Amino acid sequence: MRFGDKQVLGSLDLRLAPRETIAITGPSGVGKTTFMRIIAGLEHRYDGHVRRPDKLAMVFQEPTLMRWRTVADNLAITLGLTPAEIDIALEEVGLAGRGTAFPDQLSLGQQRRLSLARAFAGKPDVLLMDEPFVSLDADLSDEMMSLFERLRDNHPVATLLVTHAIPEAERLATRILELSGQPAQLKPRQA
Structure with a gap:
């Protein structure tokens, strides 16, 4: 390179x-x-x-989230997950019940959790x-x-x-x- x-x-x-x-x-x-x-x-x-x-899935240094979309949309749009799959993915990373929040309403640690949820939910x-x-x-x-x-x-x-x-x-x-x-x-x- x-x-x-x-x-x-x-x-x-x-x-x-x-x-x-x-x-x-x-x-x-x-x-x-x-x-x-x-x-x-x-x-x-x-x-x-x-x-x-x-x-492949990638977790970047800074969370790469669609800030104008809800937490649930960040999983549904990018991965095509069902509402039940979204609930499971969010619960797995400690974000249960946060699906209607927007990324800017989350702390940096919670945004990183969402990035991990998205990465792993894509299998x-x-x-x-x-x-x-x-x-x-x-x-x-x-x-x-x-x-x-x-x-x-x-x-x-x-x-x-x-x-x-x-x-x-x-x-x-x-x-x-x-x-x-x-x-x-x-x-x-x-x-």
Whole structure:
């Protein structure tokens, strides 16, 4: 991947097994989000090939919600869920009874819960998470990681998690890889 004359990402080969959670760590600006966007199919200006399943879900750093639609609509429109499925998805993330609220009526933590509900309700084969717990206080971050662990245990999904937080990577991942160098390369993280 290049930005102008600058090569940002080198040749990367990553295989993600079913139910595996891989954490990608590395310094700011090294290309972690760009790498995630390539995998998600949101970035097309790269040389190479990405083989991915058809059913992907992505949780971004900031919740990407339709603010002019209700919480329930954010699930129904994007995923085609029935009212009963919406109720189940919201209950699973601790948002039962909030279907008629609008995203701006939710706290940041609740918006992140809605993002997780949307991701898991789509029953993806691969879940991509780009700094999903950034800018949360320690207690809320711990609560959100516990929620993610419960959801992951209840849904058969492989997860690729981008994070700067090594304790978060150590807690959530079965394997930790570091993206570093110029152009950036993946390598196992050294303890």
